[in-house]
Amino acid sequence: MNTPSARCLILACGNTLREDDGIGPFLASWAEEQFANIPGVRILASHQWTPELALEIVAAETVIFIDCAVNAAPGAVSATPVIAAEQMPRLMTHHLDATCLLALAREYYEATPRESVLLSIGAGSIELREGFSDAILAAIPQAQRTLETTVRRLLSKRP
Amino acid sequence: MSQTITIDPVTRLEGHGKITIYLDDQGNVENASFHVTQVRGFEKFSEGRPFYEMPSLMARICGICPVSHLIASAKACEAIMSVRIPHTAAQLRRMLNLAQMVQSHALSFFYLSSPDLLLGLDSDPASRHLFGVAGAKPELARAGVGLRRFGQHIIELLGNKRIHPGWVIPGGVTEPLAEAKRDEILGMIPEAYDNIKIALNWYKQIADSFQPEIEVFANFPSLYMGLINEDESVEFTDGALRLIDARGGIVADGITATQFTEVIGEAVEPYSYTKFAYYKPLGYPEGSYRVGPLARLNIAQSMGTPLADIELKQFKQLALGPVQSSFHYHYARLIDIIHGIEKIEQILTDPLILDTHVRATAGVNRLEGSGQAEAPRGTLHHHYKVDENGLITWANLVIATGQNNTAMNLGVKQAAQHYIKDGKFTEGILNRVEAVVRTFDPCLSCSTHALGQMPLALSLVSSTGELLDQAIR
Numbered sequence: 001m002n003t004p005s006a007r008c009l010i011l012a013c014g015n016t017l018r019e020d021d022g023i024g025p026f027l028a029s030w031a032e033e034q035f036a037n038i039p040g041v042r043i044l045a046s047h048q049w050t051p052e053l054a055l056e057i058v059a060a061e062t063v064i065f066i067d068c069a070v071n072a073a074p075g076a077v078s079a080t081p082v083i084a085a086e087q088m089p090r091l092m093t094h095h096l097d098a099t100c101l102l103a104l105a106r107e108y109y110e111a112t113p114r115e116s117v118l119l120s121i122g123a124g125s126i127e128l129r130e131g132f133s134d135a136i137l138a139a140i141p142q143a144q145r146t147l148e149t150t151v152r153r154l155l156s157k158r159p
Numbered sequence: 160m161s162q163t164i165t166i167d168p169v170t171r172l173e174g175h176g177k178i179t180i181y182l183d184d185q186g187n188v189e190n191a192s193f194h195v196t197q198v199r200g201f202e203k204f205s206e207g208r209p210f211y212e213m214p215s216l217m218a219r220i221c222g223i224c225p226v227s228h229l230i231a232s233a234k235a236c237e238a239i240m241s242v243r244i245p246h247t248a249a250q251l252r253r254m255l256n257l258a259q260m261v262q263s264h265a266l267s268f269f270y271l272s273s274p275d276l277l278l279g280l281d282s283d284p285a286s287r288h289l290f291g292v293a294g295a296k297p298e299l300a301r302a303g304v305g306l307r308r309f310g311q312h313i314i315e316l317l318g319n320k321r322i323h324p325g326w327v328i329p330g331g332v333t334e335p336l337a338e339a340k341r342d343e344i345l346g347m348i349p350e351a352y353d354n355i356k357i358a359l360n361w362y363k364q365i366a367d368s369f370q371p372e373i374e375v376f377a378n379f380p381s382l383y384m385g386l387i388n389e390d391e392s393v394e395f396t397d398g399a400l401r402l403i404d405a406r407g408g409i410v411a412d413g414i415t416a417t418q419f420t421e422v423i424g425e426a427v428e429p430y431s432y433t434k435f436a437y438y439k440p441l442g443y444p445e446g447s448y449r450v451g452p453l454a455r456l457n458i459a460q461s462m463g464t465p466l467a468d469i470e471l472k473q474f475k476q477l478a479l480g481p482v483q484s485s486f487h488y489h490y491a492r493l494i495d496i497i498h499g500i501e502k503i504e505q506i507l508t509d510p511l512i513l514d515t516h517v518r519a520t521a522g523v524n525r526l527e528g529s530g531q532a533e534a535p536r537g538t539l540h541h542h543y544k545v546d547e548n549g550l551i552t553w554a555n556l557v558i559a560t561g562q563n564n565t566a567m568n569l570g571v572k573q574a575a576q577h578y579i580k581d582g583k584f585t586e587g588i589l590n591r592v593e594a595v596v597r598t599f600d601p602c603l604s605c606s607t608h609a610l611g612q613m614p615l616a617l618s619l620v621s622s623t624g625e626l627l628d629q630a631i632r
Contacts, residue, residue, distance in 0.1 A: 051270060051289055052308040107293040108301055 007040030008154045009060035013067045020123035020136045024066045054105040062154040063116045065098040072122030074135035077142045082118040180575045186582025191572040195433040202554040210549045226259035227534035229327040231541040234530025236329035240521040247514040248331030253396045254506045257499040262310025263535035264492040267600040269303025281587035302354035309351045316340045331518035351500045375577040376595045377485035377570025380405030382448035385455040392463035395533040407480040416529035436562040447565035450537025452491030457481035467498035485598040523549040536600045560601040570595045
């Protein structure tokens with residue numbers, strides 16, 4: 001498949017109609033402008049991470065996954081290394097998390113990125129509405145800084 | 160003492176549903192129901208909105224087949240506007256709809272059903288998933304991922320978004336096809352052919368081993384309905400509807416979107432939020448019919464493309480008349496896919512495909528309009544009424560899953576009666592009951608126009624109403 005290669009692939013996940021769940025697409029949109037002139041950065045935002053994204057992952061040197069976290073403190077921003085899952089959940093057809101996507105890339109294509117990072121932002125509320133909770137609004141600058149730092153760090157490394 | 164089995168949630172479906180199996184005093188199946196347990200109400204909350212917003216609003220019903228809603232809705236709006244869209248816009252929409260069909264069928268066949276088909280319906284459920292498929296037959300797994308991406312990427316290229324593209328509007332599409340995008344799609348075609356051939360060759364080798372399931376997976380006579388062209392070839396976006404009976408005789412033909420409600424009615428049952436469509440002259444439930452890949456292929460005399468026509472010929476050899484077992488939806492789905500790839504290639508060689516005239520404009524010229532298209536899982540009908548300002552006063556959507564609803568319920572009952580004896584069942588038996596529903600690839604979110612949760616559930620209930628067992632996933 002003619003999947004474009006990327007030195008840094010940003011995969012954002014979330015639904016902008018579910019309040020803080022929309023932080024992933026929001027940051028992806030910000031990244032589109034922020035990294036528009038930086039070659040090698042590819043950005044994809046979707047409501048769910050689905051199996052075919054494994055094709056994008058195997059074509060990328062590094063990957064940053066962006067998602068909100070309902071089990072983290074509201075507004076908490078973290079960028080942590082993420083590796084492929086050893087075991088897959090029983091139901092894995094419509095939505096996969098970052099570890100499962102990496103595992104799928106490994107199992108299907110025998111390839112995983114050199115480095116993968118999960119940028120996670122703790123959700124304050126995921127009710128059915130647009131906009132963000134106060135906790136997320138306050139965390140956006142830090143999330144943007146973390147994303148920018150991570151992108152530049154990943155790009156600075158030689159393959 | 161009679162019992163009830165509940166499968167709740169039913170897994171590997173689009174949406175949330177459950178199955179209840181009622182046992183008699185001897186523990187044999189007396190009845191079974193497939194319940195769709197979510198509700199939304201898009202028809203109601205679209206009231207008061209300007210008609211030209213409807214395609215974008217209605218596409219939100221579903222993340223799997225939003226394109227079908229976009230197209231059926233835009234066509235209903237164009238009936239209100241009384242416009243005919245430019246040739247190039249019609250071709251581009253046709254390509255978008257086919258791309259969606261390819262990606263949706265790939266999801267159904269490879270992601271949802273291939274674990275059963277490859278690993279076996281009795282295999283360990285802990286590994287009966289995509290990972291298990293990759294371990295057992297990696298080239299099949301990769302073919303599925305490749306075909307899903309093929310369809311999704313075309314949608315993304317045309318509509319600038321993989322899900323809920325806003326490119327289709329009343330009157331046509333918002334922008335023409337760029338040459339670079341055309342070339343990119345053409346570049347993906349050879350690999351798509353390779354992938355579907357892997358799947359077709361493999362499926363034809365294993366299909367016979369499922370003969371016991373073929374016999375009882377919604378294997379009964381029914382009516383069939385689908386869109387068809389004047390030359391009797393299969394059609395997804397335009398054409399008119401044909402309804403045939405269980406022997407292949409034409410029951411109704413040339414049904415336009417405007418005539419749809421004269422022919423098709425909708426019944427309601429207390430156990431499901433999804434309606435039950437039926438052919439009005441025969442009444443409910445006698446007039447129940449099936450739609451989707453199986454129906455389309457039973458109705459069409461040709462696919463209109465060479466490779467798919469070869470497959471159609473083989474498909475029609477499965478039975479003397481219409482192919483009745485819903486197990487064969489799987490094969491029909493693969494034939495739809497190869498047809499989709501061929502048709503997309505044909506459309507891209509249309510000398511007018513890069514034409515920039517892709518939109519017709521008009522205001523409100525009629526106060527009522529209907530549109531129809533084939534969604535991956537069957538015929539989709541949108542019907543709107545507006546006031547003189549173009550604000551929606553009434554809307555009704557007839558969804559493929561509602562049109563297959565009676566057949567799905569009868570199919571669940573048929574399989575349950577065959578497999579469950581003396582109140583005894585195994586996980587593999589319950590998986591077979593679920594797999595009957597999966598053959599139809601129902602979209603429960605679409606059928607109730609509902610807020611999405613994915614799982615489906617199974618219950619075993621006694622004749623006194625006592626819940627005896629439950630399989631919840």
